Amino acid sequence: MRYVALGDSYTIGTSVRPAERWPDQLVAALGPDQPTLQLVANLGVNGYTSADLIREELPALDALAPDFVTVLIGVNDIVRGATPATYEGNVAMMLDSLGRRLAPTRIATVAVPDYTVTRAGADYGEPRRRHDAIVVANTTMARLSRERGIAWIDTFDLSLRAADDETLVAGDGLHPSGAQYALWVGRIAPVVAGLIGH
Numbered sequence: 001m002r003y004v005a006l007g008d009s010y011t012i013g014t015s016v017r018p019a020e021r022w023p024d025q026l027v028a029a030l031g032p033d034q035p036t037l038q039l040v041a042n043l044g045v046n047g048y049t050s051a052d053l054i055r056e057e058l059p060a061l062d063a064l065a066p067d068f069v070t071v072l073i074g075v076n077d078i079v080r081g082a083t084p085a086t087y088e089g090n091v092a093m094m095l096d097s098l099g100r101r102l103a104p105t106r107i108a109t110v111a112v113p114d115y116t117v118t119r120a121g122a123d124y125g126e127p128r129r130r131h132d133a134i135v136v137a138n139t140t141m142a143r144l145s146r147e148r149g150i151a152w153i154d155t156f157d158l159s160l161r162a163a164d165d166e167t168l169v170a171g172d173g174l175h176p177s178g179a180q181y182a183l184w185v186g187r188i189a190p191v192v193a194g195l196i197g198h
């Protein structure tokens with residue numbers, strides 16, 4: 001099954017090797033048994049917002065013709081000060097667009113992690129306020145996904161472990177490490193396996 005990952009720095013795996021990115025780890029975790037996922041494109045871009053995803057990533061799907069798509073987006077909306085209403089409108093638009101291309105069981109959304117627990121987190125806004133905004137964004141993505149029959153996968157609590165475990169943070173002091181992404185995949189892979197009939 002042709003798999004395309006949509007998102008931002010967390011999807012493209014800023015500061016980790018390609019094999020450590022969570023979409024790559026997801027494909028590896030599902031293994032060779034049919035049906036398999038083939039990662040045909042990771043369209044994540046560092047710094048992208050939900051509006052960027054709609055404008056730049058969604059149009060690319062026409063040529064890529066995916067059978068399965070994941071979405072993780074929202075942290076840069078928060079950092080750049082987008083309102084919750086703006087984010088909600090963008091999420092609804094992107095999920096509806098994906099729903100015109102794919103069945104709900106061929107789409108999965110993933111929680112935004114809490115970067116505020118990392119040593120560089122405070123460089124991107126007051127940690128308590130940013131933490132609360134991430135919780136709101138995740139609540140929005142979860143609700144809008146579920147309303148459309150799309151699986152939302154909650155990995156937020158796993159990101160909080162980085163507060164006490166530096167091995168879960170990449171060398172830049174901000175993004176998840178391959179080890180943290182492996183924890184995510186431990187939760188993502190069983191859901192995706194169920195969706196694709198693995």
